Amino acid sequence: MSNSIPYKIYLHEHEMPTQWYNVRADMKNKPAPLLNPGTRKPMTVEELSGVFCTELAKQELDESTPYIDIPEEILKFYKMYRPSPLVRAYCLEEKLKTPAKIYYKFEGNNTSGSHKLNSAIAQAYYAKQQGLKGVTTETGAGQWGTALSMACSYFDLDCKVYMVKVSYEQKPFRREVMRTYGASVTPSPSETTEVGRRILAEHPGTTGSLGCAISEAVEAAVGTDGYRYVLGSVLNQVLLHQSIIGLETKAALDKYHITPDIIIGCAGGGSNLGGLIAPFMGEKLRGEQDYQFIAVEPASCPSFTRGRFAYDFCDTGKVCPLAKMYTLGSGFIPSANHAGGLRYHGMSTVLSQLYHDGLMEARAVEQTAVFDAAEQFARIEGILPAPESSHAIRVAIDEALKCRETGEEKTIVFGLTGTGYFDMVAYEKYHNGEMSDYIPSDEDLQPGFDSLPGVDK
C-alpha cells in the first residue's frame, strides 16, 4: 500500500473543494459572542459592518450554516496557486527510522509565502463586491501584508498596510514585495493617524507594536469613505476561509483511503490550525471519527497552555470587540520571538472553545528546539520552513520519535504553513548560537487583566 502513495498528492482541479466548511455549525457549545467594548452586549452585523465588509460581518456571526459556497472569482484565483500539495515525508521518516507515516500540507508555494493568501483573496473579493475603494490592515512579520497586497492587486483595490516600525526597518524586502503589488506601506506608529500621532508624542522613540498598528489601520478605515479594515487571523471568517486547507487535505487523504491519527498545527491567532483541522473536527464533533489534534505554540507566548479562558480585548489599544478566548491579557507584550506570526496574546474563539471542551490538546515549545527541527527538516525534506511552521514540525518529529520507541505505525499530518526566505536573520542567530529561549514568569502574564467590568470572566 505504502508504495502506491506518491511523494506529493495533488488534487485535480475538478476535485478541489467548492465550498468552505464552517465548523461552528457542528459545535454543540458555540463560541461565546463578540461583545461591543462600549455596551458589553453581543455585536450585531450592523455594528460590525462599520469596520468590516457586510458579507464578512455576516460570515463572522454565522454559527449555523455548515457549508458556504466559494464565489467563482475566488475559485479562479485559488486555481492559480492551489491545490497545495499534501506531501508524504518519506525521506524524513527514513532518517528518523520511525514506523510512523508523516504527511504535511504545504502552503508555502505562493509568493506571499504562506496560507494567508487563502483568506486575503476572499476578503478582497467581498470588498470589491461591496464597491469599496480599498482596505486597510496591519502587518508585523509581513506575511499577511504581502498576501493582502497580492489579493488587492488582483482586484484593483487600494491597499494601505501599517507595518510595525521595527519590522519596516528590519525587513525592507518584505516591504518591497508589498510595493511590487502596489500597496502603500506606512511604518507604524505614523503621523497619518490621530492614534499614531498621540503614541509618537507620548513615546517619541518607539519602534511600534502590532497593537498600535491595528489601532492605526482601524482608524484609517473607519475614517475614510469607501474603506474597510481587514484582519488575517483570529476571526471566525478567517477560519472559515482557511478551511480550504483542511478540506483539500481530507480530500487527498480520502483518495488514498488514509485516516490520520494525529493532526498538528502551529497556533498564533489560530488561522492555520483552525483551517487545517476544520473538517476532521467536524467528524469528531458529529461522532463519526476520532482524531488527536495538537496545537503548538511558542513557550514565550503560551496562550493555550498558560492563558486564561475569559473575555478580553482583541487588541492592545482596546478599541476592538471583546472575545472570550484563551488569553495572556491584552496588555501582554510577547518577547522578541522570531516566529512573529505567533506573537499574539489571544486565540480564535472557536479554537478556544474546542480546547476548553477537551476536543484538542496544546503544547508549548521553546525556540531553539523549534529551529533544531527547522534545520533538520530543511536538510532532509529540502524545504526551508518559516519559524512559525517549524513549531508544528517540532511536535511532528517528537511524535514520530515516540512511535519509534513504541513501534506504533501512527499516521501524522501536520500543517507546513509557509517558507522562511524572509526569516534569515533568525536562522543566522540560530547558526551563531545567539538564540534565546525566553519563557515568561507568571508575573509577566496577564497584566491588568482584572479591569473588564461588566463581563463574566
Added chain:
Amino acid sequence: MSNSIPYKIYLHEHEMPTQWYNVRADMKNKPAPLLNPGTRKPMTVEELSGVFCTELAKQELDESTPYIDIPEEILKFYKMYRPSPLVRAYCLEEKLKTPAKIYYKFEGNNTSGSHKLNSAIAQAYYAKQQGLKGVTTETGAGQWGTALSMACSYFDLDCKVYMVKVSYEQKPFRREVMRTYGASVTPSPSETTEVGRRILAEHPGTTGSLGCAISEAVEAAVGTDGYRYVLGSVLNQVLLHQSIIGLETKAALDKYHITPDIIIGCAGGGSNLGGLIAPFMGEKLRGEQDYQFIAVEPASCPSFTRGRFAYDFCDTGKVCPLAKMYTLGSGFIPSANHAGGLRYHGMSTVLSQLYHDGLMEARAVEQTAVFDAAEQFARIEGILPAPESSHAIRVAIDEALKCRETGEEKTIVFGLTGTGYFDMVAYEKYHNGEMSDYIPSDEDLQPGFDSLPGVDK
C-alpha cells in the same frame, strides 16, 4: 478544448521522465570540442577527471548517447520537488487581451528558488558515488550555491562555496540559507587560496568577481584530496541534467495534445534554455516538427546578439578549458545588471552551435523593460519572478501582444526559472526609478580577444 486545460498541469509520478535527453546525439554539426588551455588539443576524459567527477567527465564528452538513465537516487530526490507545474497563464492572457495561449514551466517551487537544483543533485550524486568527501564551487547571485548546498546536505557531502565578496556582503540571507544546509561559505577573493592571496595583494580593496571565485574554487578542489569542482551552467553535462525541464514540459503538453509554436527562455550560460528546449530541438533536428526558439539575454551582456562565435576561455582567470562559443571575450566585465545569473561572457557550446546553424533566435532586452514585465506578471499571475526569469517573461508578453495585433492564436511556452525573493534590492531600485539600462559600446566588448594563439577563431 481550452476549457478542459487546467490552470496547472502536473504530471503523475509515474509519468515523470526516467532518462535525461542528450540533444548532441541528434545534432549533425556537433559542438566543437573543449580544448586543453596548455596544449590546445581536445580535452580527454582523463584530463577532465582531475577537475570533475569521472562520470560527469564522461557525460561532458558524450556526443552520441541520446538517452541516459537517471539514477534511482536522483529520481527519488526529484520526486520531493518535481514534477514542476506547467502553468496555463489564463489571467495574463485575459489582461493582455491576446488570442495567444501562454504556458510557463515554473521551476521556482523549491527552496533553492530555481532550476539549478536539477543539476546540483545529479552532480552531488556522482561525487558521492565516486567516494568523494566533498565538492567546491563558486556562486554569484547565490542560486547555484544554494542548490548545491541542498544537494550536498542530502548526500552528506562537504560543500565549499566561494561567494563573490560583494554578493556575500550584500546578500547575507543567501549566505544563511547555504549555512542552513551545512555549506561553508567563503567570501572571494579570500586568503584560503594562492590565487585569492595574489589577487588580494594586487587589488587590496577588490569586491571580487565570478572569474576570481571560479579560480579559487578550482584551486581548492584540485589541491585537496577527495574533492572535485562543480559548475552550475555552460557545461554539456549541466544541459543534459536540465533536460528534465523540457522533457516534463513536453510530456505535459502531449497529454493535452498541445503543440507549441514558440518556446522562450532566458540565457546566461544556457542551463535553463538548453534544458527547456532540448526535446523540442531534438524533434526539429530530426525533421519531425518545427518550432521557433527564442533565447533572451540582457542588453548589457549580449553574448548571442553581439558576441563572436570563436574559441575563448570559460573563465576570467584563464585556467579553464577553451570552448568554441558565442562570447564577448573572457576579459569582458558585464555591468552591474541585477540579473546576476545572466552576467556571463560566454554561452553553452551546444546552444552556440545551434544558434550558429540558424536553429534558434536570440533577443537582447533592456533591464527596465524586463522589470516592467516582472511587476506586471507578479500582479497578474501572483508569482514574484527572478530578474533572470523575467527576461523570458518580457519576450513572451511581446510575442503575445504581437498576436493581439495579428489575431494569431499562437501557443507560447516560456521557462519561469525561479523566484525573486532574494532580489528585492533590484525591485526597490526599480520602484524608486533608480534603475539604469546600460548598454556596452562596441569598444567595451571583446577586450583582449585576439590573444588565443594556436586556435582557430
